[in-house]
Amino acid sequence: MQIYLVGGAVRDALLQVPVYDRDWVVVGASQEQMLAQGFQQVGKDFPVFLHPDSKEEYALARTERKQGAGYHGFSVFAEPCVTLEEDLIRRDLTINAMARAQDGTIIDPYGGQVDLQNRILRHVSGAFSEDPLRVLRVARFAAKLAPFDFVLAEETKILMAQMVASGELAELTPERVWQEVVKVLGSAEPHRFFEVLDEVGALAVLFPELQALHGVTQPEKYHPEGDAWIHTLMVLQQATVLDVSLEVRFAALMHDLGKGVTPPELWPKHHGHEAAGVPLVKALCQRYRVPKKIEHFACKVTEYHGLIHNGLKEGAPFLKPKTYHKVLQNCGAYKDPQTFHKLLIVCQADARGRLGFEQIPYPQLVFWQQLLAAANQVDNQAIIAEGFTGKAIAEQIEKTRIENITKFIRG
Numbered sequence: 001m002q003i004y005l006v007g008g009a010v011r012d013a014l015l016q017v018p019v020y021d022r023d024w025v026v027v028g029a030s031q032e033q034m035l036a037q038g039f040q041q042v043g044k045d046f047p048v049f050l051h052p053d054s055k056e057e058y059a060l061a062r063t064e065r066k067q068g069a070g071y072h073g074f075s076v077f078a079e080p081c082v083t084l085e086e087d088l089i090r091r092d093l094t095i096n097a098m099a100r101a102q103d104g105t106i107i108d109p110y111g112g113q114v115d116l117q118n119r120i121l122r123h124v125s126g127a128f129s130e131d132p133l134r135v136l137r138v139a140r141f142a143a144k145l146a147p148f149d150f151v152l153a154e155e156t157k158i159l160m161a162q163m164v165a166s167g168e169l170a171e172l173t174p175e176r177v178w179q180e181v182v183k184v185l186g187s188a189e190p191h192r193f194f195e196v197l198d199e200v201g202a203l204a205v206l207f208p209e210l211q212a213l214h215g216v217t218q219p220e221k222y223h224p225e226g227d228a229w230i231h232t233l234m235v236l237q238q239a240t241v242l243d244v245s246l247e248v249r250f251a252a253l254m255h256d257l258g259k260g261v262t263p264p265e266l267w268p269k270h271h272g273h274e275a276a277g278v279p280l281v282k283a284l285c286q287r288y289r290v291p292k293k294i295e296h297f298a299c300k301v302t303e304y305h306g307l308i309h310n311g312l313k314e315g316a317p318f319l320k321p322k323t324y325h326k327v328l329q330n331c332g333a334y335k336d337p338q339t340f341h342k343l344l345i346v347c348q349a350d351a352r353g354r355l356g357f358e359q360i361p362y363p364q365l366v367f368w369q370q371l372l373a374a375a376n377q378v379d380n381q382a383i384i385a386e387g388f389t390g391k392a393i394a395e396q397i398e399k400t401r402i403e404n405i406t407k408f409i410r411g
């Protein structure tokens with residue numbers, strides 16, 4: 001049997017980026033031989049084994065043919081006669097279809113190294129279209145490899161657009177779509193993923209709420225970058241610079257969905273877009289089974305980002321004390337100040353996600369934190385000692401918080 005390193009590990013090593021996962025292909029072996037050598041079988045649909053020591057994945061070289069719809073429609077052939085070239089040709093991109101032999105030789109029958117040098121994402125063969133997830137994977141690689149400026153080969157773009165147009169994305173389960181989004185939001189330039197989806201028509205199918213932001217005008221003075229879609233991608237970029245967490249980046253992407261449902265006769269204004277966005281965010285999250293915590297955070301950002309910005313206008317407090325308190329309360333700031341801090345980060349990304357505003361200071365961030373600290377100066381024990389009981393304790397705490405806020409904003 002011959003063993004080769006394949007896929008992403010070969011690609012990433014050639015690009016000189018860290019390799020996290022190593023996948024291996026075994027040529028000329030049977031399942032029985034693998035088991036006899038102590039490998040543990042894990043794949044149900046095709047023969048994949050875990051190495052007895054490293055626990056890395058070793059797959060028998062295989063060919064695959066799609067027979068029907070969905071993920072169960074593959075017929076797999078994984079006998080010892082399957083060659084490495086036959087295994088590599090069923091893979092998605094040329095840059096992912098290279099192997100490295102144990103002596104270090106690179107086996108590259110489909111031009112992966114040239115495409116890697118020329119920074120091109122190109123499908124290997126017609127087999128690409130057998131798996132609709134690959135539309136998302138290519139978009140994800142555009143995001144992941146954005147620091148290297150990879151572009152899509154024209155023929156791959158056309159093929160992806162055809163796959164989308166023929167309705168194949170409907171086969172994707174919500175979990176798989178969300179998994180890709182999670183990986184993308186952890187990458188260097190996640191906005192590239194959504195741009196590529198847009199280029200091949202997949203955005204309209206998977207995220208119609210984002211598609212609806214195209215061409216939605218905004219006041220030019222505050223948004224020289226253009227429409228609400230361009231703004232959204234810029235906010236995502238800024239959020240990616242400011243914070244590594246999934247919830248911050250996802251909320252940045254969601255925060256202005258409400259602008260997509262403003263009646264066009266009201267454009268470029270979007271009064272009330274914050275509240276209008278909440279049901280759209282919820283629907284999208286439910287569609288993709290987004291974890292509740294992430295959905296909840298994205299909804300809070302969507303609903304309150306306007307008030308957070310307006311917390312200071314021209315450097316001065318602008319809202320009523322009760323409103324400040326309500327925002328803090330409804331955003332969960334009293335219970336979970338860390339999450340509230342993240343919400344402020346998304347708002348900062350929103351302010352900076354505009355052409356020419358990328359470096360602006362966002363004094364609201366420190367202001368709201370100081371306001372929260374001031375509001376929190378409540379001695380619960382003293383309130384109880386004063387004789388308050390039951391519901392009256394909570395009312396007294398609230399009253400004290402509002403008094404503290406009032407003192408704070410009056411300076």
Ligand SMILES: Nc1ccn([C@@H]2O[C@H](COP(=O)(O)OP(=O)(O)OP(=O)(O)O)[C@@H](O)[C@H]2O)c(=O)n1
Nearest residue numbers: 007008009021023090091092096097131133134
């Ligand atoms: N839908 C898929 C999934 C995987 N692959 C192939 O299987 C390899 C391993 O897949 P995976 O671990 O998902 O991706 P990586 O390429 O390793 O990249 P990353 O770990 O960065 O996602 C890929 O390189 C590719 O050759 C494929 O052709 N089509």
